[in-house]
Amino acid sequence: MTEAKGILAIILHAHLPYVRHPERERTLEELWLFEAITETYLPLLAMFDRIVQDQVPCRITMSITPTLGSMLQDPLLVERYVGHLNRLIELAEKELERTRFQPQFYALAQMYHEMFVRGREAFVGKHGGNLVAAFARLQDQGVLEIIASGATHGYLPLMDRPEAVEAQISVGVNWYREQFHRDPEGFWLPECGYAPGVDLVLRKHGIKYTILDTHGVMHSRPKPRYAMFAPILSPAGVAFFGRDLESSKQVWSSTEGYPGDYNYRDFYRDIGYDLDYDYVRPYLYSDHRGHTGIKYYKITGRTDDKQPYCREAALETAAVHAGNFMFNREKQVEYLCLHMDREPIITAPYDAELFGHWWFEGPQWLEYLIRKIAFDQRTIKLGTPGEYLKRYPVNQVAQPSMSSWGYNGYNEVWLDDCNAWIYRHLSMIARAMAELANAETGDDLLYRALNQAAREVLLAQSSDWAFIMKAGTMTEYAVMRTHQHVERFWQLERQIRSGRVDAQYLADLESKDNIFPNLDYRVFRLGTVAEILAQIS
């Protein structure tokens, strides 16, 4: 068999912020997780299982953030998700009845019913309610290379306190070890956000590589010899892979990207908006109309006159798009080979939730792509950054540029007029937490309070809150979460400093903000930072 000339590294970044409200029966924001399980994680797992079963060569890199992974294993959320699926199945059954004499919709109602029933079988039966373990199995089977990420997806370039960067990376790496029983090779920087110095902390925790947006590598000093088609090594000893522009645009672009094809399912046209309110109300998560997950129309075009979705045509389009994507990567690699003395690597990172949730046919597109690459050509092969580093251990040393994959490439999505106010509070709680972290205590209540204070700091730092404020949707929720975690931290800080911890208040917070049960507050300790500084000097 002819050796491939280049590597395609597809990276799926799976992340959702930590949303869990035991104080309420139903929460609209918990629906983010439920939708992602039904539409993205379960379809991806089913797709990878088929790939394994058919023994198709496949290597995909995937990050599962600690916030997402923790929610996927939380008993309350798992129980609520099963309840959610049961309601979806009930709604789909009603839809089978309602659409019985509308053939174009009845076939779709059948599709949804089957999807939900199979989803429940897989979630409850095959995976035992633990999707993190299911992804871990795929890593053990050699299909996935799972990489670590920040504890709560904190945006590192806007953390002025080194203790905060240390805590995000350290807790994220430790969570990975607990879940996957190995050391992570790679680390997904939240929002691809990099600032010089972050690599020192990554190196301290044994991380070998991470991914930056294109300009993070292209603007490095000195100029990267192979542009973004080979990694650079920062002076700290961390490899940086740059996002490929071309493959990114083909999938991400809202105008030219595949997901906007008129044959694909329309995301916004949901029966939660179309049908009688009393009929859909039991399946909604607020008093307002919203998404149920059952959508019968295709994008159709730039028109409000949407036409019924045709599954067969959509899958045919996905196959064509997979072929087109592969063809373009082949041509790209053939061209690059003329100018490079090693295999080029095309790094193609995407939000995992794009596949299935936003782009309904995304998992099928990915499956077609994997199979076509395995059987229909010989120019490219799928690979991971970790494997590439093993094959090409010698790389150019260069200092990457501060960068992110947000709008305009730097920090302005997360630092804007609408969200800049959060950083004073985030800075102050990180500073206060670093001071508290110097405390040693044998008192169990105080120890628990210190750990909970650390949890509140981490939860306040999620990049999602600033992002949501900037996006302008669900803003009130993001503002409230920031207020809540900052305020809870200060309450705890006052109690800790006064030596009078309110056990009931603490227990209430522990039950609500229950992420990282094994967290040790000393991860914020200045000694940890001093250790880094000693290593630098």
Add this chain to the structure above:
Amino acid sequence: MNAHEHGSAKPPLPERYGTPHLVCLVKNIHWAYVFWELTEDQLRQAVSALGGDHAARKALRVWKGQGPERQIVCDVTVESPVGAQYLYLPDPGSCYQIEMLLIGANGTITLLSSNFVVTPFGGVSEEEDEQWATIEQLYQQYEASVRRTYLASPQRWHISSPMPQQPLPAQDLNLTLDTEVIIYGRATPGAAVYIQGEPVAVKQDGSFTLRYSLREGCSIFPIKAVSRDGSQVRSVVTLVTKETY
């Protein structure tokens, strides 16, 4: 769901923390966001130190670079002791620090200093000097430097703080602290080495050692080696942060 639907109003956050601070965050290539808080005590003492000059004005001073070579970019007058604003930073890929000053008729007092920030490079480099290495090589360099640091530390500690032979008589408790950083390395024999642009003495075997008093905040040490014939240049930048609490 909004805050109301959660059944709880969003809890209020402190408007002031009573902790002096000045923090600088990079927004993009040219803009930074700074926020600060001065305490009343701090202001009162500063005014008093300026001879009771109540007309003294507060200003944010933008510094570019570090150490003796740093340059003033501009002063921006501010009114409020607690505030935030954006500042223009002219040169991409440069290091900046912001200071809060009280400027009076007879002098200037530095009230607050921010963290150091480095702005993004903002374009493709013209520098094509290439160094190639494996992760393992960089790890070995790093581990070797850590070993040397650990070996050096107790000696320095012992020299500066010898253990007392007998209990000292009771007296007012004093604690003074200073810190130094030692930069040492090795270049090809015959090469010239520069730290922060200044030539340093290189031994015959190419090794060099320098000892600096370490100032509060972030110190950047660009280290450059130039081959004997001037045809090759290798650069390393080391960043050391000192924080005292």
